[in-house]
Amino acid sequence: MISVESLLRERKSKGLGNLIGYFPAGYPTVEDSANALIAMAQDGCSVLEIGIPYSDPVMDGPVIQKATEQALSNGFKLKNVFEIVRSIRSQSTVPMLVMSYWNPIVSYGLERFAQDLKEAGAQGIITPDLIPDEAAEWIEISQNLGLERVFLAAPSSSEERVNLAAESSRGFVYAVSTMGITGERAQLDALARSVVDRIRMFSNRPACVGVGVSTLEQVREVNSYADGAIVGTAFIKAYEQGGLEGLRAKVNELARGLD
């Protein structure tokens, strides 16, 4: 299976951008979320980001909060994420990352989670509330299993910390576009570009921009200087309003920014 990092590089070398599509596992049900993610891969997302619902999602804005709360109240269990990954993998070669706050993984058992995830066919984990400084065990385990790991770099990160994020990440570095939580922003901060510039100073690790990216123009703009655009809230909204068809339309629209 192709790694996230190889895929991002391969597409870039062909002059193509990347769209990394986030959707919450179990929203609104386990089966629906698998179908939504499969559709996202079919219609133009180059990488999937499967969000694990968590009771205390401090990085997330209201739209994602509401969706993940609904997933939990509809009975989402952590082990369902492996089903979802398997179901996507049975239909697609798309690289997949799971995005999870740290506690669910700790409670499942880090090593067991990593093994089960790999066995199901995913490529790695994005850890929004795990900084490299606290990640020694995860770095070792992911290294041994060949899983990718994505850490965040923020507008507020010092050069030293940007460097640490780039050195510690495999797959890509998640460049947080703005100081704030997930959601849509009318204008993408100039900050986004400066985070990517700083990553480039230290590393040739791919850098993808997330938080606040929601329009075709933004996807195009981000792909002009970064290795990919990460979109979540806009997809959930499209799904809320138009179901699977609405979601497909939004993915198709944003994917036009990748040529």
Place this chain on the structure above:
Amino acid sequence: MSEKLSEGIGPYFGAYGGRFVPEPLIRALDELEATYLAARKDPKFQSELANLHKQYTGRPSIITEASRFAAAVGDLRVFLKREDLNHTGSHKINNVMGQALLTKIMGKTRIIAETGAGQHGVASATAAAYFGLECVVYMGEVDTQRQALNVARMKLLGAEVVPVTTGSRTLKDAINEAMRDWVANVDTTHYLLGTVAGPHPFPTMVRDFHGIIGNEARAQMLELTGSLPAAVAACVGGGSNAIGIFHGFIDDPTVQLWGFEAAGDGIDTLMHAATLSKGTPGVLHGAKTYVLQDEDGQTLESHSISAGLDYPGVGPEHAFLKDLGRANYLGIKDSEAMEAMRLLSRTEGIIPAIETAHALAGISHLSSVLPKGSSVVVNLSGRGDKDMETAGRYFGLL
């Protein structure tokens, strides 16, 4: 790890603590840590804070021997460390004045705070008024109802109170909301966290600001009784008033440390907030600590009649002291706490906060484990005015 327990300054307390927060917050935490560590050994900062406490907070707080209360619960001497007499009515102001001074030093103009019982929110709104800072307080919607009087106090003091309607609508969700605000406004804003939970340096810094409780109490007990007490007791929500009084005695091996957490309807029911008794190690609100969680690591809703103890996490240093066996933790039911609230009111003429009443109810447990006639110091963390509506309904007085 330093040899003396009193000297631990984080980021880890044994296996607990650390910083499990999104990267955008790290710079602010680094800045806060650097500012605090400098202030910690800066005599000018220390004397400024001491002056504020003398002239504004009303420190030192007195110790009152509660003889009639003691006689009613067993064969002990009971001493109350009167944090209820501080300005704004609880221990919370000790930490707030310290962090407000740091806010000024960092050049920030806005503070945000979470609050459960409203005492920390009131103290924060008070400091904001005193120092001329903008103040926003996040409070679970459930708590805005059961602590309506404190909402009015915060507003009168000029703070904005934001009711939080996500999750369980209590303290834990107010912390999430405050963190979200902080990420977005970190350049101008200091998050004035109200307990010893959260990412480093909060557990260390907040503990140090409350260390004054234990330091005063130790000297006062030596002066009053000529010896150290057999035990020190406090209620534990996030754990700030408890760690504050514990630390004065933590290197005195003869002094037992007792923390009383909220057992709600009972720790064998689902309706409690007894994190140390019934929780398991995990990560919550930026620290590795004990957490009430399900098998998937989802935080469970806690339940307590007392808004200030209604929290499914606890400060990491308490998790460490529990594992070490240096401190003991026991759950106290709503009904026991309410009985203790009434008892102290009737025997001593002191109406305690319902949070505090958990520590008072704990005294009857201590009378069965301590030698007859032993002295116990209880941190009387707050006064009960804010709880009159709850108590009035509970006792059928309204």
